[in-house]
Amino acid sequence: GSLGRGLWDFYKKRNYIFPGMIGSINEAVAHHDWIHVLAEYDTNGIGEMEVAAFSTMATQSESAVMNFLGTLSIYQGALLKTIVAGTPLGHDLEVINGPERIAIALQRGKEVSIDLVLGINFFDYAHEPLEELRKRWNIPAKPA
Numbered sequence: 001g002s003l004g005r006g007l008w009d010f011y012k013k014r015n016y017i018f019p020g021m022i023g024s025i026n027e028a029v030a031h032h033d034w035i036h037v038l039a040e041y042d043t044n045g046i047g048e049m050e051v052a053a054f055s056t057m058a059t060q061s062e063s064a065v066m067n068f069l070g071t072l073s074i075y076q077g078a079l080l081k082t083i084v085a086g087t088p089l090g091h092d093l094e095v096i097n098g099p100e101r102i103a104i105a106l107q108r109g110k111e112v113s114i115d116l117v118l119g120i121n122f123f124d125y126a127h128e129p130l131e132e133l134r135k136r137w138n139i140p141a142k143p144a
Helices: 003-014 027-039 045-057 063-075 098-111 130-136
Strands: none
Touching: 003 027, 003 130, 027 045, 027 098, 027 130, 045 063, 045 098
């Protein structure tokens, strides 16, 4: 039930290569993955937009806004002509309740009581129970 175990499960479920290993993601994306775990967002297009929206409001970092806009450009606007898992990127916001999900992610991020982007090392909290961290940091439950 720890934050670290949540990240472990997140990587194993998706067959991701753990950070620090050859072929893995960079430090910034790895940091972003901790937020996926804390906020309970998936890694599909709408999930990536939700985590970017959530992160934008859960930090003082101005670069988070650019990340959010970039994520929208990729997953909704098909900025990159890429195919992920056999599906072209674009129009991912057009799922049931897509815009509402982004609005909820923005509101959830706004309520967080700690900056989840700047100056936090999630490894310092990896051993702590995930649910306790969510309560301590005022991360609202994700609606069903």
